[in-house]
Amino acid sequence: MVTGYAIEARGLRKSYGDHEVLTGVDLSVARGTMFALLGPNGAGKTTTVRILSTLLDADGGSVTVNGHDVAGNKRAVRAQIGLTGQDTAVDELLTGRENLEMMARLFHLSKSAAKARATELLERFDLVEASTRPVKTYSGGMRRRLDLAVSMITAPPVLFLDEPTTGLDPRSRADMWAAIRELLDGGTTILLTTQYLEEADQLADRIAVIDKGHVVAEGTAAELKRKVGTERLKLTFGSADEAVRAADIIGGVLLGATVSVAIDEQARVRRVLNLVHDAGFEPSAVELAEPTLDDVFHTLTGTAGAKS
Amino acid sequence: MTQTLSKPTETPSTPPPAPQGSVLGQTLSDMRVLIGRNVKHIARNPEMLFQAVSLPIVLLLLFRFMFGGAITVPDLPYVDYLVPGLIVIAIGFNATSTVIGVAADLTGGLVERFRSMPMAGPAVLVGHVVSGVLRAGISLVITVAIGLAVGFRPAGGLVGWLGAIGLLALFAAGVFWVAAWLGATAKTVEGAGGLGMIIVFLPYASSALVPTGSMPGVLRAVVDNQPVTVLIDAVRALVNGTGAGSDGWLALAWWSVITVAAAALAVRKFHQRAKS
The missing domain is CATH 3.40.50.300 (P-loop containing nucleotide triphosphate hydrolases)
Structure with missing residues (x-):
């Protein structure tokens, strides 16, 4: 060849x-x-x-x-x-x-x-x-x-x-x-x-x-996924509107009613959850996940409310 | 449908045989292949041809039996005057499907694929034009046959007919190249249908159905000298054996120029479309 x-x-x-x-x-x-x-x-x-x-x-x-x-x-x-x-x-x-x-x-x-x-x-x-x-x-x-x-x-x-x-x-x-x-x-x-x-x-x-x-x-695919952090914290809220306001505070990528935040160190998980709590929002679901290409895509192209 | 796509272990086959021939030979072959494609379309889609000849036939019967009695033309029975005009109208009707066909090829993915291949792209236009001329030939035979059935008695003899058919073939080539050009110009298939109407109506503003003698001055001057009238007058004279005179040469000149110009414009437009 x-x-x-x-x-x-x-x-x-x-x-x-x-x-x-x-x-x-x-x-x-x-x-x-x-x-x-x-x-x-x-x-x-x-x-x-x-x-x-x-x-x-x-x-x-x-x-x-x-x-x-x-x-x-x-x-x-x-x-x-x-x-x-x-x-x-x-x-x-x-x-x-x-x-x-x-x-x-x-x-x-x-x-x-x-x-x-x-x-x-x-x-x-x-x-x-x-x-x-x-x-x-x-x-x-x-x-x-x-x-x-x-x-x-x-x-x-x-x-x-x-x-x-x-x-x-x-x-x-x-x-x-x-x-x-x-x-x-x-x-x-x-x-x-x-x-x-x-x-x-x-x-x-x-x-x-x-x-x-x-x-x-x-x-x-693996390299790209690594770019957005090793893991991501996904917070799902009751409404997309709530998610938008939460994203304003904690940054991250917005996908419908879910906000996804890159986690570079474990302590960040606590900080994010505290920030959300202090602002008066309660996520209906919290999940720690490997990044998907979706995250890569939305982080890199800056679609939705990416702030981080 | 089950998906028995062959297993990856079956290494994809022997490479296909290398392409054949010189660039000129390949271009001629491309034209042949695409003419074959459009000829198959005639057989697969006979409604296209039926539509193109049905109206001229209705007109023939209408003018022959309803209006014809009230129209007198110098030197000829009206039916002998009428049939050559309707042959030309029928050819014009065939042109709409060429305008639409070319536009459909250019707006769809097919021509895009052709352009990415090592072939002569404009051969696709040649395919449309040649099959158009073929359809024109078929509609000529149908129109003449029905004409003969309702009293058309051309006295032109073999030489006259051969001359007329030659002129009509040239006319058809011109008309279908114009159609190809319009089709390549149209942005959408719907738009192409509208543009095709130009060709359909041009023969009406000619001497196809009635002599120009009774028309008002300015209109008559225009109609008498437009290329479709010149052609119809020449064809009519040839098939009826009344002597085409200068009309024959004039028609030959007009339609040679139109054919060459329209072909050049169509090919140019085809290439321009590639750039956007």
Whole structure:
């Protein structure tokens, strides 16, 4: 296996008019690993993927994908990548098999090679039964699997998955995860964007948290969790309103009626509880927990009433 | 559906065969594949074609039997005057589904995927245009067949018909490239439906249904010289064997220019859309 990075981005910037979508994104994705770009809607995830996959030119910065400069030979980059975007990119009137064969032909496989490849991928992505039906009759999960199968026609070394499971039911999501993991096992480098923390936690080797157009933290799931403290004290209040007022006093991250505070030393537990008590609030539940990616995310992106 | 996604232990298959051919060869192949795609659409979605020819047929029967008696045209029975005009109207009707189809491809994820592939993106437009011209051909056959059934007796002979079909094919290419351009311009599929109406109504402001002789001066000057009128007059003369004269050359010139310009605009718009 070749060593080094399959995807490297340095200082990516992109604006639409006055609106800066990316303010300097740096990413390095090692070969054969899965990298998750985690962030809320509008953070710049899709824009980043569109630049990395040659669909969009950056205003500044540089990108290499598998050694090819994206600003240079786009066609060479395109031969190295697969892309599954947010909208399913298949033809509704054609059958699953016809879609795969058409796409294979557009990747310039010969007719017989396209047929053989379609058969192989239909089996691999569990679409054999549905292969002769028009795609408009498919369920959401089947469409995504077909979409993923299309991305894998040339077995590209680098695969971009832009929110591959958004809108899927839990069962289909699990199917999709299994399929994605399998690609990773086959040696594909995968960059995935997601709004789901669990997805990043489950699948990715490394995670970059992106917010307001730049990466605010990067590391393994464990590293990121460590960033927000070893443990967290979670206080649940009777109402969200009460929680907001409590958060004003003790700081921490607000999630609905729960306030979550990082605990760096045991004495802090007592101090926090005393502060709450003195202010006249009584939490309905108190819990000491390992940090979740949720905490990481909300602490780093500053959503909700983070003060600490 | 059960999820028997193959086990991770089954190492993913042999890499697929390497791509074939030169860039030019690949571009031609992309066009062929995408023409095939749109031709399949005609078969899968016959309502599209049915809708496009049904109104011209209603118009044919209406004008032939209800209004036709009150309309007199110089030198020709009215039905011989009418059918060539309706062929052109039918082609215009076919164009709306092309405007919508192109817009749907561009607003959905499909073209986005094409752009990320090492292929000729605008080939997707070629697929729409060529299948459009094919649908135009089918609607021509249907309109002529029904025309013959209600008394259309063209006297143009083989040469006249070949000339007319050639001009109509060129006209259709122009119309469908304009449709592709409008479809690439539309921001939404709904908007595309509205833009498509432009093409549908242009043939009405021509000599398709009635001669321009009775129209008021300014309108007549416009209608007489608009490219659809020029084309209809030429086609009508060719199929009826009355001599197209300068109209034939004029139609050829008009629609060659329109085809080339619309194709250039459509491809340019296609690339511009990629940048946003």
